Amino acid sequence: MFGFVKPLLKYRIACMLIIIAVVAKLYQKDLLQLIQKTAGSYLDTTVRSEEHAESVAVEFNADPRGVLFTPAQLATYNGEKVGGDIYLALLGAVFDVSRGLKHYGPGCSYNYFAGRDASVSFVSGQFEHYDPETADDVLSLQPNNLIELDKWRQFYETEYKYVGRVIGRFYDETGKSTVYHQKYLALLEQAQLAKAQIDELRNRYPGCNIEWSEARGTRVWCTTTSGDGQLRDWTGYPRKLYNRDKKNFHCACVPEAELNDPIFKSYDNCAPLALECFYRV
Numbered sequence: 001m002f003g004f005v006k007p008l009l010k011y012r013i014a015c016m017l018i019i020i021a022v023v024a025k026l027y028q029k030d031l032l033q034l035i036q037k038t039a040g041s042y043l044d045t046t047v048r049s050e051e052h053a054e055s056v057a058v059e060f061n062a063d064p065r066g067v068l069f070t071p072a073q074l075a076t077y078n079g080e081k082v083g084g085d086i087y088l089a090l091l092g093a094v095f096d097v098s099r100g101l102k103h104y105g106p107g108c109s110y111n112y113f114a115g116r117d118a119s120v121s122f123v124s125g126q127f128e129h130y131d132p133e134t135a136d137d138v139l140s141l142q143p144n145n146l147i148e149l150d151k152w153r154q155f156y157e158t159e160y161k162y163v164g165r166v167i168g169r170f171y172d173e174t175g176k177s178t179v180y181h182q183k184y185l186a187l188l189e190q191a192q193l194a195k196a197q198i199d200e201l202r203n204r205y206p207g208c209n210i211e212w213s214e215a216r217g218t219r220v221w222c223t224t225t226s227g228d229g230q231l232r233d234w235t236g237y238p239r240k241l242y243n244r245d246k247k248n249f250h251c252a253c254v255p256e257a258e259l260n261d262p263i264f265k266s267y268d269n270c271a272p273l274a275l276e277c278f279y280r281v
């Protein structure tokens with residue numbers, strides 16, 4: 001009865017292929033979906049496991065000092081890459097300032113700082129003609145400028161994310177603080193100490209009242225509220241108290257018992273116990 005099957009057995013492989021082809025054609029759409037789904041989930045798994053591997057690598061390399069940049073690498077974070085991060089360096093420390101796009105983005109007021117260490121400009125206010133040789137050379141700055149720079153450092157540490165260090169004046173190729181950096185820190189400490197002393201002197205010896213007229217020049221005199229506006233129980237005598245630069249001075253009210261302290265200088269043509277003095281600059 002099934003005698004016609006016998007010759008077909010001879011071509012069974014060919015028959016099977018024909019059947020598979022017919023079935024494949026009938027279920028072509030479903031098969032395609034199945035393949036895509038399997039491939040998709042395979043890719044997802046691969047990407048996820050790669051992401052995981054990356055985050056594990058970062059954790060392993062986690063260094064509180066962050067990423068070490070060459071100046072050229074840092075320069076790529078200058079905001080010119082659309083949607084790219086913006087970094088700036090201050091005293092060799094790199095901060096992610098992408099959040100401040102309106103300040104640091106291309107064409108914005110402070111774009112000059114993006115992708116580089118231009119520490120000096122934070123106190124000079126010079127935002128043109130970038131010169132890599134001098135832009136972060138801070139050792140010749142005045143002590144008050146060093147203090148100002150330190151305030152900028154505190155600002156970036158508070159407002160933005162610290163990313164790492166740039167190889168150069170402040171950090172070497174291993175990320176270690178350089179001798180230059182140590183010198184800067186020592187000068188900063190000196191400047192801060194000197195400022196604290198001046199502040200202390202200003203507290204102890206309040207400023208004088210001061211007025212100017214064309215006829216008499218500058219007039220200085222003390223009252224019980226001169227200087228800080230706080231009432232005190234002594235008036236004091238006007239004396240010159242010089243700044244650290246020894247060139248500029250301000251008028252301080254000094255109690256009689258301390259008038260001989262050499263840090264105070266008398267005004268020219270003014271009697272030792274005069275209540276007011278006049279001078280012209």
Ligand code: HEM
Nearest residue numbers: 097100102103104109110113121122123124125126159160
């Ligand atoms: C040495 C000079 C100066 C430096 C180094 C400097 C630096 C900066 C920097 C870095 C920022 C961005 C701060 C941030 O990331 O939030 C900023 C913001 C700003 N600066 Fe200056 N600046 C200087 C002088 C001036 C002057 C003279 C003015 C005004 C005439 C001024 C007005 C502003 C204003 C309005 C903002 C935006 C504040 C805000 O939106 O939060 N700056 N400055």
